[in-house]
Amino acid sequence: xxxxxxWEPQRKKSIFSxxxxxxxxxxSKAPNETEGTYYALxxxxxxxxxxxxxxxxxxxxxxxxxxxxxxxxAESVEFPGGVIDRGETPAEAAARELREETGHTAGKLERVxxxxxxxxxxxxxxxxxxxxxxxxxxxxxxxxxxxxxxQPMSAAAVFQGMGRPPFIHALMAAALFAYVQKKGxxx
Amino acid sequence: xxxxxxWEPQRKKSIFSxxxxxxxxxxSKAPNETEGTYYALxxxxxxxxxxxxxxxxxxxxxxxxxxxxxxxxAESVEFPGGVIDRGETPAEAAARELREETGHTAGKLERVxxxxxxxxxxxxxxxxxxxxxxxxxxxxxxxxxxxxxxQPMSAAAVFQGMGRPPFIHALMAAALFAYVQKKGxxx
Numbered sequence: 001x002x003x004x005x006x007w008e009p010q011r012k013k014s015i016f017s018x019x020x021x022x023x024x025x026x027x028s029k030a031p032n033e034t035e036g037t038y039y040a041l042x043x044x045x046x047x048x049x050x051x052x053x054x055x056x057x058x059x060x061x062x063x064x065x066x067x068x069x070x071x072x073x074a075e076s077v078e079f080p081g082g083v084i085d086r087g088e089t090p091a092e093a094a095a096r097e098l099r100e101e102t103g104h105t106a107g108k109l110e111r112v113x114x115x116x117x118x119x120x121x122x123x124x125x126x127x128x129x130x131x132x133x134x135x136x137x138x139x140x141x142x143x144x145x146x147x148x149x150x151q152p153m154s155a156a157a158v159f160q161g162m163g164r165p166p167f168i169h170a171l172m173a174a175a176l177f178a179y180v181q182k183k184g185x186x187x
Numbered sequence: 188x189x190x191x192x193x194w195e196p197q198r199k200k201s202i203f204s205x206x207x208x209x210x211x212x213x214x215s216k217a218p219n220e221t222e223g224t225y226y227a228l229x230x231x232x233x234x235x236x237x238x239x240x241x242x243x244x245x246x247x248x249x250x251x252x253x254x255x256x257x258x259x260x261a262e263s264v265e266f267p268g269g270v271i272d273r274g275e276t277p278a279e280a281a282a283r284e285l286r287e288e289t290g291h292t293a294g295k296l297e298r299v300x301x302x303x304x305x306x307x308x309x310x311x312x313x314x315x316x317x318x319x320x321x322x323x324x325x326x327x328x329x330x331x332x333x334x335x336x337x338q339p340m341s342a343a344a345v346f347q348g349m350g351r352p353p354f355i356h357a358l359m360a361a362a363l364f365a366y367v368q369k370k371g372x373x374x
Binding site: 004005006007009016018019020021023026028030031032034036038039040041066067068069070071072073074075076112113114115116117118119120121122123126128145147148149159160162163164168169170171173174176177178180181184185 | 191192193194196203205206207208210213215217218219221223225226227228253254255256257258259260261262263299300301302303304305306307308309310313315332334335336346347349350351355356357358360361363364365367368371372
């Protein structure tokens with residue numbers, strides 16, 4: 001390792017807002033003492049839940065949701081998840097998103113990673129949970145502009161398909177990595 | 188599966204620009220014919236390269252880079268990668284970033300995934316490569332405001348550490364997932 005690579009942030013200001021994120025302009029001092037200006041999205045923290053359904057004879061499904069994504073302008077098959085509301089803990093948000101999007105409640109809900117969605121241009125954290133011992137307890141409860149369908153899919157199919165349509169969301173690949181790191185290959 | 192979940196994008200306009208990304212405002216028609224407005228980052232495509240060093244007796248290292256990330260305001264240990272320049276193919280960008288950040292050239296460079304960094308709020312694609320048969324051919328060649336160090340780390344340590352500091356970048360977990368999907372567990 002050569003000399004220091006750490007910068008010293010000097011100033012930060014919000015220069016643009018949408019209802020989902022703000023844009024922050026960050027002025028930071030480089031290891032060689034020069035200053036630079038960088039841009040980052042300031043957003044709430046997120047949760048992703050990997051819901052595991054144990055079948056007969058060791059067969060295992062993940063409970064997946066299919067929805068439209070406005071950035072990619074495409075359908076995406078994902079693990080349930082969403083934004084942590086003000087005052088919620090990550091675990092409370094994970095349980096709520098699982099309930100709202102799939103109607104299920106988890107007997108066991110374990111946080112397995114807390115990772116930056118993109119530390120280059122975002123300042124928030126994504127908390128990844130594994131949910132087990134699932135019971136259908138509620139009807140789904142979707143936002144007015146949320147159109148999604150939940151369905152079990154074989155864990156092997158999700159593992160093999162991740163990274164190709166409709167499994168296009170990199171944060172879901174990161175969540176599946178966290179599952180594999182904790183539980184081993186699902187196949 | 189219930190009724191359609193597909194939206195129909197109607198209009199899109201750029202409402203804010205930085206040198207790294209633009210913000211697009213997207214108006215889209217829901218499956219129930221109502222219209223909504225959404226915000227997405229419009230950015231260039233990216234590449235991530237998983238560089239594999241085969242050691243004696245089957246030991247395997249990944250060639251990692253450590254750098255400061257202005258969004259998270261923290262050091263991050265990552266696979267090499269960056270933005271695809273205008274006119275470059277993803278493979279050309281992967282070879283260039285590997286050369287600039289680590290000084291290495293790959294005898295074998297294979298694309299294993301093309302994934303959306305975040306299809307909810309981004310419109311770009313991240314291409315993931317595995318680089319093998321590495322030879323040190325160049326000095327590193329960093330941008331003026333790029334301060335990073337490259338070093339081999341055991342594949343097992345990267346696998347086990349991913350998702351905890353300094354391995355904080357979710358896209359690197361997604362890239363490591365793509366490696367595991369293709370090559371199996373590195374441990």
